[in-house]
Amino acid sequence: MNVSEQLLQILQNEGVKHIFGVAGDALNPLVDAIGRQEAIKWVKVKHEGNAAFAAFAQGELGANFGVCASTVGPGALHLINGLYNAKKERSPVIAITGQIPVEHLGTAYHQEADLTKIYDDVCGYQAVIRSPEEAPRVIMRAIRIAVNKKCVCRIELPADIAEMEAANEDFVHQVFRSSSHLIPSQETLEKVVSLIDSASTIGILAGAGCREAKDEVLALASKLKAPITHTLRASDVFDHQTDHVVGLTGLIGNPSGYKAVMDCDLLLMLGTDFPYTDYLPTKTKIIQVDIRAENIGNRIPVDVGVQSHIQPFAAMLTEKVAPKKDNAFLTDLRELFKSWKDDQLKKGAASRAMQPLHPEIFAKTISDMASDDAIFVIDTGTSAIWASNIMSFHKERRIIGAFNHGSMAVGLPAAIGAQLQYPDREVWVLMGDGAFNMCLQDYTTAVELGLPIKILVLNNSELSFVKIEMEEAGLAPNLDALQVNNIDFERFSELCGGRGKKVEEASAIASVIQAAKHSQVPFLIDAIVTSGAISLPPEIKFHHAKNYGMSKIKELYRAIQGDKAQWENIKQQIEAYFD
Known part of the structure; x- marks a missing residue:
């Protein structure tokens, strides 16, 4: 057994089923070892960046870690963006990178890169193998850190060591995986109880850290008559149908979610490092609960910080606090949320037959037709707006994306990883045309693997979210820079061996989505x-109105000067707003 085979054996022992990557020189011994067994499949992708996104999806969705691999310097650099996404989403991923032979390190050898320095910021630990004797120990350490700290770890395997005879085989054992929970001290809990009992109105801002504590948070909210505002990542934890939920806050949030956070006497921040400080209150008392102590007070000063898992904290707190009797704050916000939801559903009605079509109609129809355990990969951009506003991620549905890293092009490759991990579940992708153009080379990978992923490409021939950002900054959008020149996506899909359909009429949307749902x-x-669909923040402040107004004045001036693209942009926005 050589070192490559030993590494593969360790991964096999830990239940790994897929390694996503591109074969090449330093990795050849590992790829050769994979070819001589059947437990782990080598998933060959067209670009290493897509391999990292696919591995992220498996780490995010399952109880295990994802694995991606690349050869020396150039390939290893391609992995970085997808791994940063895994880091920001706290998804456990192991990245295996080849390296030039040890004797050539430090000599500016062909394809040499200082991967330790390059990966320093993205990795929680780097297992740099320099001898067969240390290989199993550092490999095991990398896996142990990745799964227990939910982070990215890298294993560096030099080309010469990869083929050496393995050593210390007796050290290979099952990786320890912690099932422990942090709980608050009684002293801290008493401080929290005191603050809550003295508060009149309480709001809850719940993040992805509540994923394993939904029932406990709902029980606490019920006792406190507290509305629940959730982050984007927690949209599939506290969905639109769940009691006490009043939606999102932030730039793509809704009025009830915003008001629940900003207008309460006391805000409970549970399992979230919500970064948008403009959407956090400045005069409200704050209790923040997180397992990572460094997050507490990271965005806003807090009155009480609690280092704890949310599940035991919420359960212990529910037993101790006095029940609130006045539910007016909750009732008003729930009514506001219902009114907002009704408006969103109207925006998704197929009767809005304007052409080009409203993107909301596609989001609503997919939400209505997708299975109750569907996995949705939401790409960065306006697709995230329509998905979070229109769709319901109830029951066993899951959403994943680049919600913290904000990278485009996560959709297709993450869907590949998700579908391989869950072959019996529907996997839907919502992405813009700009994002799809970045990763379409691996559409053929999905075809080769026979994966029935369903991809909605919102095709408006522009980078729409960037346009929104420019308008909010008071700039006239540079429409030439934002323009996306697309190929015929329907024909592209069919040439690759998949199925595709261009949709230009609202009456055809449901039948096409039904066909996608049942496609094999x-x-x-x-x-x-339309490129004219706009999303307004939950609270229009002076600087929003000022900047947007300045942008419109500049656009109109350019249009009057003969800029036809600016005329068309203004026209589409007016048509979309009033249709």
Whole structure:
């Protein structure tokens, strides 16, 4: 057994089923070892960046870690963006990178890169193998840190060591995985109880740290008559149908979610490092609970910080606090949330037959038709707006994306990882045309693997979210820079061996989505949508109005000067707003 085979044996022992990557020189011994067994499949992708996104999806969705691999310097650099996404989402991923032979390190050898320095910020630990004797110990350490700290770890395997005879085989054992929970001290808990009992109105801002504590948080909210505002990552924990939920806050939030956070006497921040300080209160008392002590007080000063898992904290707190009797704050916000939801559903009605089409119609129809355990990969951009506003991620549905890293092009590769991990579940992708163009080379990978992923490409021939950002900054959008020149996505899909359909009429949306739902091969929906759809923040402040007004004045001036693209942009926004 050589070192490559030993590494593979360790991964096999830990239940790894897939390694995503591109083969090449330093990795060849590992790829060769994979080819001589059947437990772990080598998933060959067209670009290493997509391999990292696929591994992220498996680490995010399952109880195990994802694995991606690349050869020396150039390939290892391609992994970085997807691994940063895994880091920011706290998804356990092991990245295996090759390296030039040890004797050439430090000599500016062909393809040499200082991967330790390059990966220093993205990794929680780097297992740099320099001898067969240390290999199993550092490999095991990397896995142990990745799964217990939910982070990215790298294993560096030099080309010469990869083929050496393995050593210390007796050290290979099952990796320890902690099932312990942090709980608050009684002293801290008493401080929390005192603050809560003295508060009149309480709001809860719940993040992805509540994923294993939904029932406990709901029980606490019920006793406190507290509305629950959730982060984007927690949209599938506290969905639109759940009691006490009043939606999102932040730039893509809704009025009830915003008011629940800003207008309460006391805010409970549970399992979230919500970064948008403009949407956090400045005069409200704050209790923040997180397992990572460094997050407490990271965004806003807190009155009481609690280092604890949310599940035991919420359960212990529910037993101790006095029940609130006045539910007016909750009732008003729930009514406001219902009114907002009704408006969103109207925006998704197929009767809005304007062409180009409203993107909201596609989001609503997919939400209505997808299975109750569907996995949704939401790409960065306006697709995240329509998904979070229109869709319901109830029951066993899951959403994943680049919600903290904000990278485009996570959709397709993450869907590949998700579908391989859960072959019996529907996997849907919502992404813009700009994002799809970044990663479409691996559409053929999905075809080769026979993965029935369903991809909605919102095709408006522009980078719409960037346009929104420019308008909010008071700039006239540079429409030439934002323009996306697309190929025929329907034909592209069919040439690759999948299925595809261009949709230009609202009456055809439901039948095409139904066809995608039942397709046994990748299905690409080329949705021709308006670039005029806009999303307003939950609270229009002076600087929002000022900047947006300045942007419109500049756009109008350019249009009057003969800029036809600016005229078309203004026209589509007016048509979309009033339709």
